[in-house]
Amino acid sequence: MQPIIKTFPTTKFIGINSQFSYSDYRIGELWGKFMPRRNEIRNALGTDLFNIQINPENFDFNPQTEFVKWAVVPVSDFDFLPEGMQSLIVEEGLYAVFNHIGDASKARETFGYIFGVWLPNSEYELDNRPHFEILGEKYKNNAPDSEEEIWIPIKKRI
Template sequence: QLGYDSQESFTRAFKSRYYVKPGKYRRLGLHFAVTQKKRLCKKDPIGLKGGIRMEPKIIHKSAFKVIGLKYYGNDPANNCPKLWRDFMERHTEIENVISAKESYGLMCTGEEDFIDGKFDYIASLAVSTLERIPEGMVGAEVPEATYAVFTHKGKLDSLQDTYEYIYGKWFQNSEYEPVGLNEFELYDERFTGKEDSEFDIYIPIKKKR
C-alpha cells in the first residue's frame, strides 16, 4: 500500500485527501490528481455543462423510505442497466408509492463498504410504508440529511465528467465534505437518456472542520 502499514490506513489517508474511498474512486472511473486547492473559474470545462455552471443546491431533506431491486457487486456498467430494466418491468407491484414519476438509484454504503469496489445499489420508488415488500425486492429507509444536489445534464456516457467535477474540484474547494452514506440519484420526467436529459445527484454533506 505505497508505504502504508495497512489497507485501513491507506483508505483513511486516501479519503482524507480526495473525499472519496479508493473503491468508490475506481467504481466511478475517476481520474483526478489534485495537488493543491484551485480556484474554480469560468474557463474550467469540467465545471460547465452546456454553458451553465454546475453549482449544487444545498438542501435539507427529511427521512424517506424506498422499495426496489438491489444489486451488489463491482461491475455497475454492465449490471445496473439490467437492474433498471428489471425494475421497470416490476415497479407496478410496489404498493403505497408516493410518486411513480420519481425513481431513486440509492447507494447504501457504510464504513465497511466499497471493499474491492463492491457496493449496494437499489433501483427504487419512494413509499409511505415498508409493509408488503414484493418478493425479491428490498426496502430501505434513508435518514434525514443535508445534501449537495448536482444536476447531471446530457447522456449517461458523460456522467464520469460530472463525478470528476464533484469529487475532483467542487469538494476540494468547498466548505463541505461528503458524509459517505446514502448517496442517491433522482430520476424524474427530465430524464430522457438523450442530449437534453437531466437528473439529480444527492450527496449527503457536512461542514469541514
C-alpha cells in the same frame, strides 16, 4: 456548476438491490429487473425513480471496491412488500444537489467535477451516507437532453 445545499428528509423506499463494483458495473441489469415490476408497488409516492448507492465505510472509489446499488421508489409505508423486493430507509441528512444534463457517458465528467473540483474546494466533506440520483420527469434514459438530480451526502468540515 454549483449545487444547491438541501436537507433530504427521512424517506422509505421499496425496490431491489444488487452488489457490484465500478469495474463490474451492472446497473442496466438491476434496472432491467426493476422496471417491469415497479407497478407492483402499491403505495408509491409520485413517479420519481431513485438510483441509490450505499458505499462501505471509508469507500475509496477503487474500481474493484464493491458497493450496494438500489433501484427504488419512495413509498408511504411498508404495509405491502412485493415478493422479491426489499425495503430501505434513507435517514434525514444534508446533501449537495447537482443537476446533470446529458446521457450516461457525460456522467463521468459530472462526477469528476463534483469529487475532483467542487468538493475539495468547498466548505464540506463527503459524509458516509447513501448517494443517489433522482430520475424525475425530465429523465430520458441516455438521451442528450436527459436531466437528473445527483444528491451527494455532505457535512461541514471540522
